[in-house]
Amino acid sequence: MKTIAKNIRHLRNLKQLTQEQFAEELQVPRSRIGSYEEGRSDPPIEMLVQLSEYFKLPVDILIKNDLTHAVDTTFIEVGNQRVLFPIMVDEDNENLIEVVPVKASAGYLLGYADPEYIEQLEKIKLPFLPTGKHRAFPIKGDSMLPLKDGSYVVAKFIEDLRDIKNGSTYVVVTLNNGIVYKRVQDQLEENGSLLLISDNKTYEPFEVPAEEVLELWEFTCSINTQEYDERELKLSSIVQMFNELKVELRSFSGKFSRPDLI
DSSP, X not given: OOHHHHHHHHHHHHTTOOHHHHHHHHTSOHHHHHHHHTTSSOXXXXXXXXXXXXXXXXXXXXXXXXXXXXXXXOOEEETTTEEEOOOEEOTXXXXXXXXXXXXXXXXXXXXXXXXXXXXXXXXXXXXXXOSSOEEEEEOOSSTTTTSXXXXXXXXXEOSOGGGOOTTOEEEEEETTTEEEEEEEEEEHHHHSEEEEEOSSTTSOOEEEEGGGEEEEEEEEEEEOOSOOOHHHHHHHHHHHHHHHTTOOOOOOSSOOSOGGGO
């Protein structure tokens, strides 16, 4: 069966419409819907435009992409022409998330707007994830310790920058800085930017103008790909503890003056 035929049937079923009800919505005979869904005829361009407007999906996605793994019709529009695919499932109805590979992370900036590129990404199952559209991104460097270089952050797509939670961590896909994982401070009202902050204080915070933010993904969980040694575990646990208590560690060059504390 042709992709468009499968997509029309699946999207109609997601909306819980019979062929007759769907035909009434589109103001066409029911037999035409049956013909399209069974692949006996192809929708003419006028009907493709009508289907595109009804499902709020670009015509090329309706024609080229297999949408039968979508579990709902919540396709998120980003910009004027792009659509972020909804939650996908496998044959066992288990949720799937796309994984951006380390070697291809640079190519993500070119392909993030291309449904065919996203569809070709490897997918994994993480059944414990909360509701929302998730994707896994590779982490480079040591700016967000204790996450190690090569780890992955699984994050949920955030459609509106105004939904940012100050101080929380996000994967930010930027026009000029690539894919970065940082703590984010909302400065939209002050100067129309986001302040990106590293947990490793040897890295200075930097601002990104809102118009340069291509995508925003809120941290859900991390996947470490390397084993921690004992020293790293002790250090990371101490740092994490003080971070949670919002205590800033300072180094002292002198000694305490009280004898009973020496």
